[in-house]
Amino acid sequence: xxxxxxxxxxxxxxxxxxxxxxxxxxxxxxxxxxxxxxxxxxxxxxxxxxxxxxxxxxxxxxxxxxxxxxxxxxxxxxxxxxxxxxxxxxxxxxxxxxxxxxxxxxxxxxxxxxxxxxxxxxxxxxxxxxxxxxxxxxxxxxxxxxxxxxxxxxxxxxxxxxxxxxxxxxxxxxxxxxxxxxxx
Numbered sequence: 001x002x003x004x005x006x007x008x009x010x011x012x013x014x015x016x017x018x019x020x021x022x023x024x025x026x027x028x029x030x031x032x033x034x035x036x037x038x039x040x041x042x043x044x045x046x047x048x049x050x051x052x053x054x055x056x057x058x059x060x061x062x063x064x065x066x067x068x069x070x071x072x073x074x075x076x077x078x079x080x081x082x083x084x085x086x087x088x089x090x091x092x093x094x095x096x097x098x099x100x101x102x103x104x105x106x107x108x109x110x111x112x113x114x115x116x117x118x119x120x121x122x123x124x125x126x127x128x129x130x131x132x133x134x135x136x137x138x139x140x141x142x143x144x145x146x147x148x149x150x151x152x153x154x155x156x157x158x159x160x161x162x163x164x165x166x167x168x169x170x171x172x173x174x175x176x177x178x179x180x181x182x183x184x
Contacts, residue, residue, distance in 0.1 A: 080097055
């Protein structure tokens with residue numbers, strides 16, 4: 001192989017490696033950007049701190065639940081109630097149903113999103129299946145809880161909030177404590 005061909009091959013391999021590295025880093029970079037500027041209603045995956053809150057009984061907000069499964073997987077995933085009415089400051093528990101319809105074990109994780117964007121910082125969850133990866137045996141089904149509250153500081157003009165979850169299959173990570181990235 002001549003020198004020109006080696007250089008071209010080396011450049012090609014370098015470009016392919018750079019593209020792979022960029023693609024691998026894209027999800028963490030997107031998450032960091034969303035966390036930094038609150039883009040797209042993305043919420044931090046942390047539980048709410050239990051503090052006494054005054055319930056605003058003068059307001060009622062409809063919270064809608066939307067579910068999707070990433071990648072066209074044949075899993076079943078839905079909210080057991082499509083919507084609930086809550087007063088800001090009131091704790092509410094709802095359940096979601098998921099079933100692995102595949103003939104193999106898998107691990108999945110739900111990624112939440114809140115709309116409208118200004119409502120995202122007012123959604124407080126004390127319990128959510130989205131906080132952890134969910135292992136499913138082949139054919140297994142689960143009823144999974146979400147306990148949440150809308151902060152009374154939610155803008156007065158917001159009367160409907162949509163809480164959506166997208167279920168992703170995640171790869172097992174060999175290193176303990178290292179978070180798995182969703183397959184996109």
